[in-house]
Amino acid sequence: xxxxxxxxxxxxxxxxxxSLYFYVGSGKPSENNSASSQTAAPPDKENAxxxxxxxxxxxxxxxxxxxxxLKLIKAAIGQNSDVNFREFVVRxxxxxAVLMYVNGMQDEEQINKQVMQPLMMMDKQEGRGExxxxxxxxxxxxxxxxxxxxxSEAKDMKDLQESVLFGYTALLIDGMPHAxxxxxxxxxxxxxxxxxxxxxxxxxxxxFTEVLSENTSMLRRQGLNKNLEMKTYEVGNLMKKKxxxxxxxxxxxxxxxxxxxxxxxxxxxxxxxxxxxxxxxxEDNYLSPFQQTQNTERPDRVISALLEGRIAILLDxxxxxxxxxxxxxxxxxxxxxxxxxxxxxxxxxxxxxxxxFMALMAPAxxxxxxxxHPGLIPTELAISIIxxxxxxxxxxxxxxxxxEISIEILREAGIRLxxxxxxxxxxxGGLIIGDAAVQAGIVSPFLVIVVAVTAISSFSIPMYSAxxxxxxxxxxxxxxxxxxxxxGTILFFLLICIHLTKLKSFGVPYVTPFSPIRLGDWKDLYLxxxxxxxxxxxxxxxxxxxxxxxx
Amino acid sequence: xxxxxxxxxxxxxAAIFLTNTVLGAGILTLxxxxxxxxxxxxxxxxxLLGGVIVMLVLLIMVKLSQQFPGHTVYQYSRRIVGTVPGAxxxxxxxxxxxxxxxxxxxxxxxxxxxxxLEGTPIWAIVIPFVWTGAYLLFGGINTIARVYQIxxxxxxxxxxxxxAFSIKLFELDHLRPVLSEGLVPVLKGLKSTVLVFTGCExxxxxxxxxxxxxxxxKAMFMGIGIPLVLYLLTIVMVIxxxxxxxxxxxxxxxxxxxxxxxxxxxxxxxLEFPLLVIWMMQMFCNFCSFFFNASLGxxxxxxxxxxxxxxxxxxxxxxxxMVPKRINDVFALGDAIGxxxxxxxxxxxxxxxxxxxxxxxxxxxxx
Numbered sequence: 001x002x003x004x005x006x007x008x009x010x011x012x013x014x015x016x017x018x019s020l021y022f023y024v025g026s027g028k029p030s031e032n033n034s035a036s037s038q039t040a041a042p043p044d045k046e047n048a049x050x051x052x053x054x055x056x057x058x059x060x061x062x063x064x065x066x067x068x069x070l071k072l073i074k075a076a077i078g079q080n081s082d083v084n085f086r087e088f089v090v091r092x093x094x095x096x097a098v099l100m101y102v103n104g105m106q107d108e109e110q111i112n113k114q115v116m117q118p119l120m121m122m123d124k125q126e127g128r129g130e131x132x133x134x135x136x137x138x139x140x141x142x143x144x145x146x147x148x149x150x151x152s153e154a155k156d157m158k159d160l161q162e163s164v165l166f167g168y169t170a171l172l173i174d175g176m177p178h179a180x181x182x183x184x185x186x187x188x189x190x191x192x193x194x195x196x197x198x199x200x201x202x203x204x205x206x207x208f209t210e211v212l213s214e215n216t217s218m219l220r221r222q223g224l225n226k227n228l229e230m231k232t233y234e235v236g237n238l239m240k241k242k243x244x245x246x247x248x249x250x251x252x253x254x255x256x257x258x259x260x261x262x263x264x265x266x267x268x269x270x271x272x273x274x275x276x277x278x279x280x281x282x283e284d285n286y287l288s289p290f291q292q293t294q295n296t297e298r299p300d301r302v303i304s305a306l307l308e309g310r311i312a313i314l315l316d317x318x319x320x321x322x323x324x325x326x327x328x329x330x331x332x333x334x335x336x337x338x339x340x341x342x343x344x345x346x347x348x349x350x351x352x353x354x355x356x357f358m359a360l361m362a363p364a365x366x367x368x369x370x371x372x373h374p375g376l377i378p379t380e381l382a383i384s385i386i387x388x389x390x391x392x393x394x395x396x397x398x399x400x401x402x403x404e405i406s407i408e409i410l411r412e413a414g415i416r417l418x419x420x421x422x423x424x425x426x427x428x429g430g431l432i433i434g435d436a437a438v439q440a441g442i443v444s445p446f447l448v449i450v451v452a453v454t455a456i457s458s459f460s461i462p463m464y465s466a467x468x469x470x471x472x473x474x475x476x477x478x479x480x481x482x483x484x485x486x487x488g489t490i491l492f493f494l495l496i497c498i499h500l501t502k503l504k505s506f507g508v509p510y511v512t513p514f515s516p517i518r519l520g521d522w523k524d525l526y527l528x529x530x531x532x533x534x535x536x537x538x539x540x541x542x543x544x545x546x547x548x549x550x551x
Numbered sequence: 552x553x554x555x556x557x558x559x560x561x562x563x564x565a566a567i568f569l570t571n572t573v574l575g576a577g578i579l580t581l582x583x584x585x586x587x588x589x590x591x592x593x594x595x596x597x598x599l600l601g602g603v604i605v606m607l608v609l610l611i612m613v614k615l616s617q618q619f620p621g622h623t624v625y626q627y628s629r630r631i632v633g634t635v636p637g638a639x640x641x642x643x644x645x646x647x648x649x650x651x652x653x654x655x656x657x658x659x660x661x662x663x664x665x666x667x668l669e670g671t672p673i674w675a676i677v678i679p680f681v682w683t684g685a686y687l688l689f690g691g692i693n694t695i696a697r698v699y700q701i702x703x704x705x706x707x708x709x710x711x712x713x714x715a716f717s718i719k720l721f722e723l724d725h726l727r728p729v730l731s732e733g734l735v736p737v738l739k740g741l742k743s744t745v746l747v748f749t750g751c752e753x754x755x756x757x758x759x760x761x762x763x764x765x766x767x768x769k770a771m772f773m774g775i776g777i778p779l780v781l782y783l784l785t786i787v788m789v790i791x792x793x794x795x796x797x798x799x800x801x802x803x804x805x806x807x808x809x810x811x812x813x814x815x816x817x818x819x820x821x822l823e824f825p826l827l828v829i830w831m832m833q834m835f836c837n838f839c840s841f842f843f844n845a846s847l848g849x850x851x852x853x854x855x856x857x858x859x860x861x862x863x864x865x866x867x868x869x870x871x872x873m874v875p876k877r878i879n880d881v882f883a884l885g886d887a888i889g890x891x892x893x894x895x896x897x898x899x900x901x902x903x904x905x906x907x908x909x910x911x912x913x914x915x916x917x918x
Contacts, residue, residue, distance in 0.1 A: 004866065005678075009682075010682050010685055010862060010865060011862050014858075014862070372667065372668065373667060373824075376821075376823070376824045484668065484671075484675070484676070484679065485667060485668055486667050486824075486827075486828070487663050487667055487668060487676060487831065488679075490828055490831050490832060490835075491679055491680065491683055493832075494683055494687075494698075494702075494832065494835055495683055495686065497698055497701050497702065498683070498686055498687045498690070498694070498698055501690065501694050501697045501698045501701065502690045502694050509697070511697075511701070514700070514701050515697040515698070515700035515701050516561070516564070516697055516700065517563065517700055
């Protein structure tokens with residue numbers, strides 16, 4: 001009978017896992033239908049055109065007849081109250097012209113000085129002897145009239161309408177069958193600030209912003225390198241967004257690059273709100289509690305990852321860039337490890353490994369020692385713990401759960417509180433409730449120590465999302481410990497090891513410097529070896545140029 | 552490069568695989584098992600001798616396997632002796648692996664119930680353990696080897712630590728006199744020392760998965776050399792620390808040794824707890840190796856898919872765990888396994904090699 005149960009349950013679990021995996025995976029384009037959506041760009045165009053198919057022919061060209069063009073455009077986008085049409089006359093040619101822009105997204109001063117002024121003030125006499133052509137041509141306007149660096153032409157009517165709505169300032173002149181973009185979108189932006197989720201004591205104070213072009217420029221400004229390549233893709237079916245894949249051309253492994261590009265192209269979503277969307281759509285195993293991309297706000301972190309042979313994915317509208325592939329050890333590293341001298345860097349890193357082990361295992365160990373094996377800890381310690389627990393009416397599992405869950409709630413509440421209230425809640429939550437709970441005899445003081453140490457340990461993990469993973473797993477560990485004591489804790493540890501070993505991030509084994517063992521990469525694992533010793537890029541990424549230094 | 556097929560292992564991984572297959576129950580049972588038979592402090596001599604014999608056995612197995620690169624014993628046995636006898640030999644091997652797997656878990660459960668979980672029903676210990684093993688098996692040999700690579704250094708570290716601290720108790724006199732009663736007890740001890748190396752039969756399947764099959768002999772010798780050294784250390788330390796008489800009377804002498812001293816100031820005071828932890832992880836590796844080989848065998852002999860076979864073997868292993876009634880039955884089973892191992896050695900590698908040589912040299916057939 002028992003054998004039967006032993007047999008049936010894993011099959012059930014296995015099938016549940018499989019079906020869950022397929023269910024979750026059904027939202028993602030799988031290998032089978034990849035052929036239908038090889039590139040994201042072409043189908044996008046058609047989808048976007050759908051809302052207004054009656055008003056315009058999709059392949060409408062700009063005729064050069066201003067009145068007709070304008071009518072067409074107004075029919076398509078004129079109903080938006082924030083779209084402005086400024087009509088005027090180009091003085092030298094007596095040609096009618098119109099400027100189109102969206103309120104608040106044009107650069108007022110630049111338009112006035114560099115576009116309106118030359119066009120409206122120009123006289124034939126001012127040509128300084130040059131002969132003016134009878135008709136305005138696009139080239140002439142670009143080359144002689146508008147003193148602008150950033151100027152481009154619209155491809156067709158649809159492109160023109162979309163771009164105007166996106167914030168470009170467009171210029172149409174009667175008799176000229178082209179539309180010119182004379183101003184870039186210039187909406188309100190946040191100033192560049194220090195990255196809040198990854199603050200450092202020592203290191204650049206620069207953090208990414210929401211503007212993609214600023215972010216890529218920050219990457220470029222990290223140093224001169226003509227091999228730093230960035231490729232732009234458009235993602236999102238309904239609302240298109242730009243996505244940039246950045247890598248260093250002569251370092252990155254080409255197979256890896258191809259893999260990443262393919263996965264990006266397969267993204268099929270109507271709107272990509274944040275790089276977290278991208279992360280969830282391109283990761284290898286979407287049922288794993290471990291993240292398979294690293295998100296960061298720091299350009300310096302991105303650049304050093306690129307130099308190791310990794311690939312960065314930047315999305316417009318979010319300050320968080322993704323780094324792939326990620327390995328387990330990266331989650332416990334901070335750029336500061338490299339900025340400080342190697343000895344403190346190594347010690348801090350070792351401490352973080354210890355802290356993450358504590359954050360994962362401490363409550364589980366507490367439960368298994370207290371409930372199952374008090375004999376395994378030193379006798380005096382066991383006695384003092386048991387004395388403090390004498391008044392506690394719950395088994396240790398419930399006791400730990402109560403405190404752990406309230407700590408988690410406290411944490412969650414603290415994130416969203418306005419800054420002035422935050423510390424007050426910390427005092428109420430941490431000090432008053434903790435003390436009162438001990439006084440009331442619900443929990444033992446020793447447990448408060450354990451839980452507090454666990455919480456502090458989990459704060460020391462540099463990646464916020466990695467911390468969340470450990471928090472989830474901590475509860476799983478507590479359940480294992482509650483059922484089978486030390487034996488359960490060992491099983492839990494083994495399960496995590498097995499899972500991590502099976503996990504891959506873009507084809508790179510997740511725990512790679514540990515296993516498969518690459519001793520060369522151990523210099524940058526527990527310890528941060530002196531820079532002079534780190535002569536090679538990580539072996540695991542199979543880069544094209546292995547050495548970091550010239551000689 | 553990034554999409555490699557995951558069924559090859561490096562030589563280092565193979566060595567660790569074999570080490571983790573062999574190094575297991577013996578850490579706790581070996582000292583008593585040997586001294587029971589030998590009854591002189593020369594137990595370590597029989598272990599050494601046993602190790603050398605096992606290495607020779609291993610050499611035959613590897614050489615045989617190297618004749619068929621990329622094929623496991625389950626596949627090439629039928630090519631040598633024909634489909635039905637080959638399948639029969641493979642089946643013997645599979646049953647043997649299942650019995651050992653059950654035995655390993657049983658020993659683990661007995662120790663866990665004795666030291667950690669008094670009063671817990673045995674199935675509650677066995678079932679999650681088997682399930683965890685099955686989860687590991689789904690990853691294939693590459694994953695298994697890599698998990699071993701994580702676990703083995705931890706085990707090694709703790710084991711060495713334990714023995715390093717027990718040097719305090721070590722007295723050379725306990726190991727003297729050497730060869731007081733001649734070679735006879737040493738040879739008698741061979742029986743039980745060869746037993747601790749049961750499991751080296753996996754070499755016949757491991758060789759097929761090597762990335763560089765030419766290094767197989769080296770890798771396998773490494774794989775058997777590490778446990779040999781560790782076992783030797785165990786016996787020397789346990790007998791030297793506890794003396795012959797107390798070793799023979801205690802059930803788990805190694806744990807008794809580690810229990811018998813305290814390290815003041817250290818959090819655990821006694822190293823018994825870390826030792827038990829790594830021993831359990833080591834047992835897990837042991838069990839998974841046999842489980843994997845049995846599943847692999849069945850799936851290759853009957854040409855089935857691997858995953859259903861793993862599921863089907865879960866209850867089989869569970870039943871083989873539950874067969875022995877008492878702990879003495881378990882030890883009796885252990886001895887029986889040893890005898891089976893010797894029998895299988897003559898049946899499988901020796902027989903196959905002889906047949907192969909006759910067919911190749913004598914009858915000039917191409918196999």
